[in-house]
């Protein structure tokens with residue numbers, strides 16, 4: 001949307017394709033539903049649709065419904081912004097047991113992603129008292145918070161009803177966040193961290209010995225303002241009296257790495273090894289193991305980009321190779337092919353980082369534009385897709401979905417209620433699903 005915004009500023013016509021019937025990617029299906037103000041960036045992105053010369057072709061998967069080659073033949077330029085939605089794995093024993101899930105799945109479920117086909121969380125959460133969340137980034141903190149919030153805290157969100165009901169009925173008592181390294185190396189931001197200490201029904205705990213900093217961490221701390229603020233918050237929690245008005249506990253653990261996930265037919269434990277950092281910041285195990293009884297393990301160790309057929313890909317860094325947003329193949333620029341967002345940079349940065357990133361790519365595109373050949377194919381792709389039986393969602397279709405979700409939310413005293421079923425989204429958009 002940021003790339004489309006920058007292009008339309010220069011009176012360039014833009015078609016935005018998405019495999020989903022709805023726009024805005026992870027702003028809709030990633031950003032935590034209880035972060036209402038961050039999610040409201042959608043309102044800003046939505047205004048881009050009002051600009052002249054822009055169309056939405058939702059429900060079109062590039063690489064399946066239409067190829068990159070077809071797109072390149074139909075436009076002067078193609079900008080790839082398909083994100084990095086796959087999960088990373090831990091590579092430890094027990095990782096595939098029922099009850100061991102990827103954060104990507106849990107997030108897709110609680111945000112109501114229409115293609116969600118993962119574990120049945122409504123059933124899983126019904127028997128979940130103790131959870132381990134592996135990872136110390138903002139997504140891991142989102143997962144801990146969503147699992148720990150009270151019914152009334154969550155009722156202000158736009159989560160689908162079935163998600164709210166499952167979270168309300170889950171008998172969760174204990175959520176443990178596990179970090180391999182120390183608090184200085186954690187990648188969560190202070191605002192996200194602090195929220196864990198402000199929950200209505202959950203008390204947060206840290207351990208003194210895990211906040212003690214080795215020489216390497218002390219050195220790193222001196223140059224890292226975010227880590228300084230995080231360490232200050234964690235130390236404040238150490239001093240804080242335990243609350244008696246809560247029925248949930250959140251444990252933040254550091255210097256513990258998952259060794260294996262246990263259970264016969266379902267997760268019943270996770271074994272971690274205590275770790276330490278040497279003078280050069282290298283991590284090693286101390287040979288001391290601890291078993292935690294848990295019913296659910298959520299692995300939140302990062303997102304990963306995937307290759308698209310017909311597009312160069314760097315399998316080491318999982319991004320599309322590029323120079324200033326110009327896609328390269330073996331070091332040579334591929335004319336007319338550009339990239340922006342997570343699939344250009346990897347899964348880092350905040351939403352605003354993508355704006356700068358997209359504007360950078362569009363600057364390269366505008367420089368190249370006079371020398372880019374005109375499209376060889378002049379048939380409207382919306383027509384081509386329709387002839388293939390692919391039903392596309394237009395801006396009007398998206399607006400109908402948007403209005404229906406808001407209406408349903410308002411009926412329940414909430415800002416919006418996300419509609420999760422693809423068939424329903426397509427029906428509201430005034431079309432039927434592609435077969």
Ligand SMILES: Cc1cc2nc3c(=O)[nH]c(=O)nc-3n(C[C@H](O)[C@H](O)[C@H](O)COP(=O)(O)OP(=O)(O)OC[C@H]3O[C@@H](n4cnc5c(N)ncnc54)[C@H](O)[C@@H]3O)c2cc1C
Pocket residue numbers: 017018019020023024025026027029030031032035038060061062063081082083084085107139142303340341342343348349350351352354
């Ligand atoms: C769980 C989570 C929480 C986050 N929370 C925050 C937060 O609180 N604050 C913040 O600033 N940032 C947050 N972020 C980061 C933010 O969401 C990203 O920076 C941003 O969404 C990346 O934008 P993107 O366009 O590169 O990718 P995406 O947002 O992933 O968009 C990619 C789009 O491409 C579509 N697509 C994929 N493949 C195809 C295909 N083959 N054909 C057609 N379309 C396709 C997808 O459906 C999607 O709509 C969070 C991220 C995650 C994962």
